[in-house]
Structures are given as C-alpha cells and as structure tokens.
Amino acid sequence: MPSIVPARSDPSYVLNQIVLSPSDTDYLDQLIPSISEYSHGNKTSQLLHSLSEFAGDRENEIERICNASHQEFVTSVNQLLRIREGTVNLTTEILSLSQSIQSSTERLVQQKKALVDSRGVRQNINEAGNALQDCLEVLRLANQVHDLLARKNFYAALRALDELQNVHLRSVTQYKIAEMIRRSVPATQKTIADAVMNDLNTWLFRIREMSQYLGELSFYNTDLRKQRQQERAERTPYLSNFKLNSAIELVSDEHEEYDVLNNDDLQVDFTPLFECLHIHQSLGQMDKFRAEYAATRRRQKELLLPASISLVDEDMANLHTLLEDMAGFAIVERATMKRAPDLRSSIDVEELWDSLCQTAISLIGKALPDVDNAEQLLKVKNLIALFIQTMNTWRFPTAAMSGFLLTLFEKYAQLLKRRFSDDFLEIVSTDDYMPMPIQNAEEFEKVITVSWYCPERAVDDTKFPCVLPFSQMYPLCCIDIRNFLNQFYFYANDDFPHREVVDEALRVALDDLLCEEVCGSLVQKLSVQYIGQIVQILINLEHFETACKELESLLVKARSPESSIGSVSLRATEKFRNNKKTAEKRIFELVNSKIDDLVETAEYDWAGTTKPIEPSTYIQTLTQYLSNIMNSMLLSLPTEIKELIYFDAISHAAKAILALPLSPTVTKINPNGISALSIDVHFLSDFVSSLQNPILQQNLDELQQTVALMESDNSDEFYDSGLRNRKYGQVNPLNGPLLLEKITKVVEAAPQTAATSAAERLKGFGTRFGMR
Structure with a gap:
C-alpha cells in the first residue's frame, strides 16, 4: 500500500521538520515561517497543541529509558571518578620525581665546579709560594725603601731606591716580580715626591695659619715706624718733608731694624720648602713641582679670602683679618722669591698680589653701602693706608689700593655732605630769626671766634647783655662749616696721595651745602608774611656773603701744593648776594601790600x-x-x-x-x-x-x-x-x-x-x- 505523504501545511509535517533541524539556526528557520503561516490561518492553537503532544511523548520516552539503565549509569560514573583520582595521584608522583632528579643534578654540577676551583687555587698557591721564596731578599730591600720613607728620610729613601733598581734587581731578572718592582720604581718615586709634598703642604698650612699674625706684626711695626718718623720730624722739621718708606726715612730708621719673619714673637722656618725643592730637583721634576706649588698657593689664596666682609662692626675685625691675611701671605711670597728664585718669579708673586688686591677691593666695595657713618669710613681708610705703607716696604705695587682710596673718599664725602646737610637744615628750620642775644664777654668771644664777624666795638668797649645783628643760626652754621672743613682734611693726611682731589671735592661739596641747604632754605623762608623775620633773613644773607668771601681765602691757604695755583671762587657768594635782592623785594612786597590794604x-x-x-x-x-x-x-x-x-x-x-x-x-x-x-x-x-x-x-x-x-x-x-x-x-x-x-x-x-x-x-x- 503506497505511503501517504503529509501535506506541508499539516502540523505533523511541520513538527517533524522542526525536530529534525540540525542546528538552532535551522530550527528557527523552520519555526518562524510556520508560526507566520498558522497565524494567517488562525491555526496557532493547533500548532501549539502539536508541540505540546510531541514534548510529552519525548519526556515519557526519556523516563522509560532512564528507568531501564539507571544502575549501569551510576556504576559507570563511579568508575570514571576512581580512574580520574588515580590519574591525578600518578601525575603528582611524576612531578615530585622530576624535581628530585633536577636537584641532584645541580648539586653534582656545584661539586664538580668546586673541585675544579680548588685545584686551580692550590696550583696558584704553590706557584706564588715558590715565587715569594725566591724574591724575599728583593722584597726586603724594597721594604727598606718604604721604612726610610716612613721615617721621613726622603733623600735616603730616594738613594736606596736607586741602588735597588740598578744593583739588586739584576740577580732576579728571571722572575716577573723583578719587572714589577722595576715598573713600581716610578710609583715609589712619586710616593716619595708626594710624601715630601705633603710635608710641604703641612708647612704651607702652618704658614697660612700664621699669615694673619705675620700681617699683624707687620702693621704694628709700620705703625711704630710712623711714630718714630713723627718724633724725628718734631725734633727736625726738615724731616717732615719725607714720607714713610722714603730713602731718608729708611736710613734714619736703620738702627731699629726688625725682621718680621724671625723675631721673638714669630719664626718662619723654610727648611721643608728647601727639602722639597731638593727632592724634586733630584727627580728631574722641577717644572712639575713649580706648577704644583703655584697651584697650591693659588688655592690657599682663594681660601684666604672670605665670601663677604662687614665694615659696620666697631672694631672692624673683618677688615683687620682680611688685610692682615693678605699682608702675611704676600710677605711669605716675597720672602720665598728671594730665598728660592728658581721656584717663584716676580711675575708669579705679583700676579697673586694683583688678584688679592682686586678681590679685596671688590669685597670692601660690596660692604661700603652698609656704612652710613663718616667716622667709621675714616677708620677703614686709615687701616687701608697702613696696609699700603706696609706693603710698600716690601716693594709691592699699591696703585690699585691707592686708587680705591679715592672711591672711599667719594663715599666719605657723600656721608659728610649728607650729615652736614641734615645739620644745616635743622639749624635753619629751628632758628627763631631774631637778633642773637649775648649775656657776657665769654659768650661774645666764643661767637666771634667761630664766626666770620668783625664787631664795631671791641669786647672791652661792649656792654652786656647786648644783641648781635644776626640770628643764632649764623654762628651755628659757621661752626658746622669749620667742622666740615676739618672732617675733609682728616681724610687727606700724609698717607693719602690725592690731596688735590680732596681740595676740589671740598670746594664743590661746601659750595653745594651753602647754596642748597643754607641759602636755599633761607630763600624758602621768605614766603612768610612777617616782615621782621624777612629782615632778619636779609641780615643773615649779608653775613653769609661775608663768610663765603672769607672761606674763599681760607680754601686757598689750605690748598695742597699739588692743586692748581689761583683763586677759589664759590657760587654761594654770588647766590647769597643775589638773594639779598630777593629778600629786599619781598620786604617791598609786604610793605606795599600793607599800604594797599590801608589805602583800600x-x-x-x-x-x-x-x-x-x-x-x-x-x-x-x-x-x-x-x-x-x-x-x-x-x-x-x-x-x-x-x-x-x-x-x-x-x-x-x-x-x-x-x-x-x-x-x-x-x-x-x-x-x-x-x-x-x-x-x-x-x-x-x-x-x-x-x-x-x-x-x-x-x-x-x-x-x-x-x-x-x-x-x-x-x-x-x-x-x-x-x-x-x-x-x-x-x-x-x-x-x-x-x-x-x-x-x-x-x-x-x-x-x-x-x-x-x-x-x-x-x-x-x-x-x-x-x-x-
């Protein structure tokens, strides 16, 4: 009987195609069109019913199969678990055995390597022992050289090394140690040279430590020479024409000869220097030694100079230390040049000296802005001048330091001008601008002494109390002017070589003070409305004009011989004269103003x-x-x-x-x-x-x-x-x-x-x- 093939629309056919789908993709490919088809035909419930029946049949079949083979399945699972456990145990044993074999192999390799190394070491020891036995005598002689070196017998060690090299090494030439000792000879020579150089460096260190004391003694000796020269000049005025370090002064002071390098207070021994020089000459290393010595002295020079100094301390300890160190260092250099001309040339010494001077000038210059006191700056100048005179004794060029005194003088002049400017301003501002009362003859004499004023009557013909035409500001300003002149000339004593600069600077500074601070301040006071005060200012201006004329003559007399010959003219003289007219005009203005007010x-x-x-x-x-x-x-x-x-x-x-x-x-x-x-x-x-x-x-x-x-x-x-x-x-x-x-x-x-x-x-x- 022929089979009946179900139609494609039959639910059993569709269900069969879905179940037989090999993959999820095919499953969906079969399911989606069927759902769509049954949806359009309203047969969705029929498809769901077919799927439910199919699922139930499958579940019944699975349950039936499981009930028939359950015991066998459980037994198979247990067997698989036991097999897996045995496999894990075997894997662990295999890994343990592999590690044991690897450890045994490593120990074997190490033992073999140690055996090889020990055999090499034993062979080396045997060979070294034989070589040492053969060369003990040579080594004993070599040690003798180092023993001499340790006892600081540098020249004896150098001679012994020369004998070892030229005599004893010939008997052991078949050994390499002979060649080694021969090659070590230059190093030993260098050791000797370094040792003697260390001794020299120790000596140089001590020299550097005593440099300040050496400079202090030099300054003290120079100061004593200045005092003796002054005493001789007082006894014989003609000798006042000769300064310190002049030929006349040196001859006059011969009986007081003093060696700063060898005296009761200080002794400088140059033996280490001579020994080092002799060793390097024997080694033929004179050029090298000269260069090393020069480099050492340059380093010491750098260590000698501080990074900064202070000039504001009262005793000027920083400046004393700096200049004394410089003086001691330079004196040792000059003495070394005289005792060992092959070691230090005049060019080397002067090069270091120039460097010292420039650095010192820079240090002092940086510290100058902190100094705001003229007296303190005068102390700085006197100390530098003493330093210059001391170094002139040792024939060092001091032009740079002498030039720096001009810089100090400019600062000194500024400080003086600032201080006296404040004084003048205070005097002018606090004056009562009334005729000055005088109570007795003593007070009258004091005023006449300090002021450029010639009274109409002598002291004996004057009745006290009396009144002077000017106000008290005039004699006070005259006192300040005289102090200003004295302060300037304190700087320009015998140890300052630029007296003509002081003369000109004094003229300019005094002129500025009189024009700006005195005359200018008085002119500003003319703006007041009180005629009596303006009248007094006019009288003061007239007396200041007279004082300026006297000052012009005084400046000519006090001028140094180096200054140009001729008269001295102050701008202040003309300014006081012109401003008298200004005061007169101001009086006219006030009087006429009062007249206008009255007429009005x-x-x-x-x-x-x-x-x-x-x-x-x-x-x-x-x-x-x-x-x-x-x-x-x-x-x-x-x-x-x-x-x-x-x-x-x-x-x-x-x-x-x-x-x-x-x-x-x-x-x-x-x-x-x-x-x-x-x-x-x-x-x-x-x-x-x-x-x-x-x-x-x-x-x-x-x-x-x-x-x-x-x-x-x-x-x-x-x-x-x-x-x-x-x-x-x-x-x-x-x-x-x-x-x-x-x-x-x-x-x-x-x-x-x-x-x-x-x-x-x-x-x-x-x-x-x-x-x-």
Missing part, C-alpha cells in the same frame, strides 16, 4: 556836603605804620637798604592815593571831596618832611601838584604848556584832563540817611595789621 580802607565822600577839618583815619594809620616799621622791624637793616625801602614805600603810597580819584567809579568830585584829599596829602607830606630826607619828598611831587590842580580855580592853566610845565610839571598829561572833567563846583545837599563814620569803619584796623 579810604572812603572819601567825593560829593560830600561838609568840609572835613581833620585828616582821614587811614592816612594817620598809614603814617604810623611806616614810622613803626622803620623804628622797629627795619631798624637793624643797613641805612642804604632802609632808605631804599622807605623810598619805595612812600612812592607806592603816593601812587595808591592818586589812583583813588582816578577810579572809574568816581564820576563827580566836589570841593569838599577835594578838600578831604588835600588835607590827607598835606598830612602825608608833613610826615615825609619830618624824616629830613629831601629825596623822599620828591616822591610826593606828582600827588601834590595833582591835588593843587584839582583845587585851582583856573583849570585853563593846565592847558597852557608854559604854565603847566611851571606849576604842574609832574602831573600826568592824561590824568589831568580826566580829573578836571570830574570836578564840579556845586555842593549838593546830603540825603537824610544814617551813615557809619570813617572812624567806626576803621576801628580795630591797627590791631588787624599788627600795630600798637
């Missing part, structure tokens, strides 16, 4: 209804003011200056009064107004006449003639040139017609209003202007 208070009633019978209050106050300042504030001024101030004041007052009727605000002037002005002008004229100086009266001519023209009944005379020149010659041709146009002969009645009298308006005016 004048209240003329140019159209007054009554004729005044007394001068105005302002003109009375004005004349009283002029009288007071001339008899009090300006009394101490020279007569010519006082007259000049009076002349200018009266002239200014006349012009100010004349400007009152000329004012544009004044349009009409009646006879009463002219009468008031005339009374005031006559009052001023009477005051000027009382001064008994015809020149002062001339200042009122224009004012008087102008008032006369205003009072004249015939004004046509002014327009007649002949009459005008005779009667009104001083009247300004432009002012005359202007005033004549304002004059009216009509006196109008006064309005019935209360008016404040001029006396009330000027009440207290004298107090406001500081007048009693």
Whole structure:
C-alpha cells in the first residue's frame, strides 16, 4: 500500500521538520515561517497543541529509558571518578620525581665546579709560594725603601731606591716580580715626591695659619715706624718733608731694624720648602713641582679670602683679618722669591698680589653701602693706608689700593655732605630769626671766634647783655662749616696721595651745602608774611656773603701744593648776594601790600556836603605804620637798604592815593571831596618832611601838584604848556584832563540817611595789621 505523504501545511509535517533541524539556526528557520503561516490561518492553537503532544511523548520516552539503565549509569560514573583520582595521584608522583632528579643534578654540577676551583687555587698557591721564596731578599730591600720613607728620610729613601733598581734587581731578572718592582720604581718615586709634598703642604698650612699674625706684626711695626718718623720730624722739621718708606726715612730708621719673619714673637722656618725643592730637583721634576706649588698657593689664596666682609662692626675685625691675611701671605711670597728664585718669579708673586688686591677691593666695595657713618669710613681708610705703607716696604705695587682710596673718599664725602646737610637744615628750620642775644664777654668771644664777624666795638668797649645783628643760626652754621672743613682734611693726611682731589671735592661739596641747604632754605623762608623775620633773613644773607668771601681765602691757604695755583671762587657768594635782592623785594612786597590794604580802607565822600577839618583815619594809620616799621622791624637793616625801602614805600603810597580819584567809579568830585584829599596829602607830606630826607619828598611831587590842580580855580592853566610845565610839571598829561572833567563846583545837599563814620569803619584796623 503506497505511503501517504503529509501535506506541508499539516502540523505533523511541520513538527517533524522542526525536530529534525540540525542546528538552532535551522530550527528557527523552520519555526518562524510556520508560526507566520498558522497565524494567517488562525491555526496557532493547533500548532501549539502539536508541540505540546510531541514534548510529552519525548519526556515519557526519556523516563522509560532512564528507568531501564539507571544502575549501569551510576556504576559507570563511579568508575570514571576512581580512574580520574588515580590519574591525578600518578601525575603528582611524576612531578615530585622530576624535581628530585633536577636537584641532584645541580648539586653534582656545584661539586664538580668546586673541585675544579680548588685545584686551580692550590696550583696558584704553590706557584706564588715558590715565587715569594725566591724574591724575599728583593722584597726586603724594597721594604727598606718604604721604612726610610716612613721615617721621613726622603733623600735616603730616594738613594736606596736607586741602588735597588740598578744593583739588586739584576740577580732576579728571571722572575716577573723583578719587572714589577722595576715598573713600581716610578710609583715609589712619586710616593716619595708626594710624601715630601705633603710635608710641604703641612708647612704651607702652618704658614697660612700664621699669615694673619705675620700681617699683624707687620702693621704694628709700620705703625711704630710712623711714630718714630713723627718724633724725628718734631725734633727736625726738615724731616717732615719725607714720607714713610722714603730713602731718608729708611736710613734714619736703620738702627731699629726688625725682621718680621724671625723675631721673638714669630719664626718662619723654610727648611721643608728647601727639602722639597731638593727632592724634586733630584727627580728631574722641577717644572712639575713649580706648577704644583703655584697651584697650591693659588688655592690657599682663594681660601684666604672670605665670601663677604662687614665694615659696620666697631672694631672692624673683618677688615683687620682680611688685610692682615693678605699682608702675611704676600710677605711669605716675597720672602720665598728671594730665598728660592728658581721656584717663584716676580711675575708669579705679583700676579697673586694683583688678584688679592682686586678681590679685596671688590669685597670692601660690596660692604661700603652698609656704612652710613663718616667716622667709621675714616677708620677703614686709615687701616687701608697702613696696609699700603706696609706693603710698600716690601716693594709691592699699591696703585690699585691707592686708587680705591679715592672711591672711599667719594663715599666719605657723600656721608659728610649728607650729615652736614641734615645739620644745616635743622639749624635753619629751628632758628627763631631774631637778633642773637649775648649775656657776657665769654659768650661774645666764643661767637666771634667761630664766626666770620668783625664787631664795631671791641669786647672791652661792649656792654652786656647786648644783641648781635644776626640770628643764632649764623654762628651755628659757621661752626658746622669749620667742622666740615676739618672732617675733609682728616681724610687727606700724609698717607693719602690725592690731596688735590680732596681740595676740589671740598670746594664743590661746601659750595653745594651753602647754596642748597643754607641759602636755599633761607630763600624758602621768605614766603612768610612777617616782615621782621624777612629782615632778619636779609641780615643773615649779608653775613653769609661775608663768610663765603672769607672761606674763599681760607680754601686757598689750605690748598695742597699739588692743586692748581689761583683763586677759589664759590657760587654761594654770588647766590647769597643775589638773594639779598630777593629778600629786599619781598620786604617791598609786604610793605606795599600793607599800604594797599590801608589805602583800600579810604572812603572819601567825593560829593560830600561838609568840609572835613581833620585828616582821614587811614592816612594817620598809614603814617604810623611806616614810622613803626622803620623804628622797629627795619631798624637793624643797613641805612642804604632802609632808605631804599622807605623810598619805595612812600612812592607806592603816593601812587595808591592818586589812583583813588582816578577810579572809574568816581564820576563827580566836589570841593569838599577835594578838600578831604588835600588835607590827607598835606598830612602825608608833613610826615615825609619830618624824616629830613629831601629825596623822599620828591616822591610826593606828582600827588601834590595833582591835588593843587584839582583845587585851582583856573583849570585853563593846565592847558597852557608854559604854565603847566611851571606849576604842574609832574602831573600826568592824561590824568589831568580826566580829573578836571570830574570836578564840579556845586555842593549838593546830603540825603537824610544814617551813615557809619570813617572812624567806626576803621576801628580795630591797627590791631588787624599788627600795630600798637
């Protein structure tokens, strides 16, 4: 019967294709189209039912198979586990056996290597023993060389080494040790050279340690020589022309000869140096020794110099140590050059000396900014000058250090100028600007001694207490000026070779101080409003001008012979003279300003209804003011200056009064107004006449003639040139017609209003202007 093939849409067919799928991919390839097909036909439940039936059949079949073969399966699993456990145990035993074999092999290799090494060592020991036995005699002789070296018998060791090399080594030439000893000879020679060099270095170290003491002794000896030279100069003034280290001084001091290298306090033994020199000459290494010695001394020179020094300590320990070390080092170099000319040349010594000087100058220069005291800097200069004189004794060039003294001098001059500048400023600022009172003759003598002032009367003819024309700032400044001169010349004593520089620097510095600090400060004080103070400043300026002239002569006398011949001129002399004019102008300004203020208070009633019978209050106050300042504030001024101030004041007052009727605000002037002005002008004229100086009266001519023209009944005379020149010659041709146009002969009645009298308006005016 033929088989019936199910249709592709049959669920059994689809289920069969899904189960038979060889992989998950094929499984999904069969499942997805079937799901899609059954979904469209609403047969999804039929497919799920078929799958469930198939799954149930498969589970029943698996359960049946497991129930039939369960015991056999468990037995097979147990057997497999036991086989696996046996396999693991066998693997562990195999690994343990392999490690044991490997360890045994390594021990065998080590034992074999040790056996080989021990045989080589034993063979080497045997050969060395035989060689040593044969060469003991040679080694004994070689050791003898080192024994001599240890006992510091350097020259004997060198001779023994030469005998070993040329005699004893010939009997053992078949051994290599002979060649080794022969090759070691240069090293032994070097050892000898190094040993003797070590001895020399020890000697050099001791020399370096005693360098400061050596320099200190040298400075002390130089100072004693200076004292002896001064004593000889006091006994014989002619010897003062010769400085330290001059031929005359050296001859005069021969009986005091002193060896700083060999005396009761210090002995410098050059034996180690000579021995080292002899050894190196025997070795033929003189050039090498010379180079090593030079390098050692250069290193010692570097160690000698500190990284920095301080100049602000009171005893200047740093500078003392530096200069004394330098002096001791250089003296040893000069002594070495004289004792061993083949070792040290003058070029080598001077090269080190120049390096020392330059470094010392640099160190001192870096420490200079910290010094702010001129006296401290003077100590520095004196110590350096002593150092220069000491090294000149040993014929060292000292031009660099002498030049550095100029740098120190510049700093010294700056410090002095700064200090005295502060002093002058304080004196000027704290002065009371009043004539200086003197209580007794002793005080008078002191002031005259320090000041450049010649009193009109001698001390015996002077009554005390008295008053000097200048204020106390003048003698105080004179004292400071003298101290300033002395401080400068303290620096320029016999051990300073640049006296001409000091002369010029002193002139410039003194000129600057007088111009800027004294004169400049006084000129600034002229801005005050108190005339008495300005008058005193003017008097002080005059005395300072005199002092400057005296200073010019003093500077010429104190000038050193090296300075140029001729007069000395100070800018300050001209500046004080010119600023006297400035002070005079300032007095003019203040006096004229007071006059303007007084004239401004004048209240003329140019159209007054009554004729005044007394001068105005302002003109009375004005004349009283002029009288007071001339008899009090300006009394101490020279007569010519006082007259000049009076002349200018009266002239200014006349012009100010004349400007009152000329004012544009004044349009009409009646006879009463002219009468008031005339009374005031006559009052001023009477005051000027009382001064008994015809020149002062001339200042009122224009004012008087102008008032006369205003009072004249015939004004046509002014327009007649002949009459005008005779009667009104001083009247300004432009002012005359202007005033004549304002004059009216009509006196109008006064309005019935209360008016404040001029006396009330000027009440207290004298107090406001500081007048009693």
